[in-house]
Amino acid sequence: LFSGPVTFVLSAPELKFLPDPTVPEIAFAGRSNVGKSSLLNALTGRKSIARTSVTPGRTQELNYFDVGGGEDGSPPEFRLVDMPGYGFAKAPPAVVKKWRHLVNDYLRGRQVLKRCLLLIDARHGPKPVDAEMMEMMDIAGISYCVVLTKADKIKASELARIVAMTEAEARKHAGAFPEIAITSSEKGMGIDELRGFVLKSAEG
Ligand code: GTP
C-alpha cells in the first residue's frame, strides 16, 4: 500500500474550487462505469473512500484524495484525482458540455498534473469516445497510461485480443505509454504494479 494515510479532500464542480497547485497530482479518466472509483479504492486499500455506483455518471466533479503526509501539518506526498466519467448514453447535452469544459480546462491548465491513468473496460477495448479522450490529452500535453479494467470478467483468450487492440490504439497517440496495464479491482489483479507506477509518476 501507499505509505501514510489516504484522505478525501474535496469535490470540485469547477476549477476555482481546486486546492492550491503545490502537490503532484495523478488523475483517473475513463467512461462512466469503467471502474475509476473502484480502482482508486483498490490502489489505496480502502473499500469505499471513492464512491462507486452501478449508475453511470454518478461522479460529475473532480474528487481529490490526499496520499501521505499530514503529520504536524506536513503536505501530502501526492494527490489522486477521480475525474467525472464520459460517454454515458443518457447524459443531457448541458452535462456533456460542462464535462468537456471542466476536464479540458483541468488537463490543459493544471501544472501539477503529472500523469493520467486512462481506464478502458477490458470487455470492450477502446471505443471512439476513448480515442477522443486520448486526443484531448495528447493536445493538452499529458502523458498517460492506458489501464484495462474488469479483467476478471473475460476469458484469457478474449483478453489477449483486447490487449492487442488497445496497444494498437495507444501506438496512435503521442501521450500514451506503449505498455498498457491489465487490472481487476475486484480480484486485485495488476493493482500492486499499478501502485508502483503511480508512485513513480508522482515522484518524477
Ligand atoms: P462513474 O463515477 O459513473 O464514472 O463510474 P466509475 O468509473 O467510477 O465506476 P465504479 O468504480 O463506480 O464502478 C462501476 C461498476 O463496476 C460498479 O458496480 C463496480 O462494482 C463494478 N466494477 C468496478 N471494477 C470492477 C472489477 O474489477 N471487476 C468487476 N467484476 N466489477 C467491477
Ligand code: MG
Ligand atoms: Mg466514479
